[in-house]
Amino acid sequence: MATHWRYRLEVALLVAGLLAGCSPKAPEPPRAVPLKVTEFTINPGEISAQVGERLSFRIANLGVLEHDVSVHDPNGEEVALLSLLPNQHGTLQVEPSMAGEWRIICTLPGHEMAGMTASLSVNP
Numbered sequence: 001m002a003t004h005w006r007y008r009l010e011v012a013l014l015v016a017g018l019l020a021g022c023s024p025k026a027p028e029p030p031r032a033v034p035l036k037v038t039e040f041t042i043n044p045g046e047i048s049a050q051v052g053e054r055l056s057f058r059i060a061n062l063g064v065l066e067h068d069v070s071v072h073d074p075n076g077e078e079v080a081l082l083s084l085l086p087n088q089h090g091t092l093q094v095e096p097s098m099a100g101e102w103r104i105i106c107t108l109p110g111h112e113m114a115g116m117t118a119s120l121s122v123n124p
């Protein structure tokens with residue numbers, strides 16, 4: 001319940017901010033990045049971003065199997081994970097903290113080897 005009301009409040013504040021025009025305090029919305037997963041690809045396979053840029057991956061599982069989207073920083077650390085059933089959609093927020101070659105993969109057994117991998121090039 002509390003979460004629900006907090007969400008309503010945030011939406012109200014967002015609308016108020018939009019109505020007020022370019023308030024200097026209004027945060028930039030995250031960049032929406034569509035991502036489609038299926039057997040056995042992640043599309044697009046190459047994405048670029050800036051350090052600190054807020055990304056909102058809008059992920060659709062268009063396949064017939066469950067898949068996940070796992071985001072790894074250049075050190076190989078997983079920073080975000082979302083699992084999706086077939087025909088399920090979801091959102092994954094990522095704010096790259098360091099420049100370099102990040103990787104997006106499906107961690108289900110064999111899926112990365114079969115081609116479910118994408119690169120996220122993060123520029124300083």
Ligand SMILES: [Cu+2]
Nearest residue numbers: 067106108111
């Ligand atoms: Cu998969």
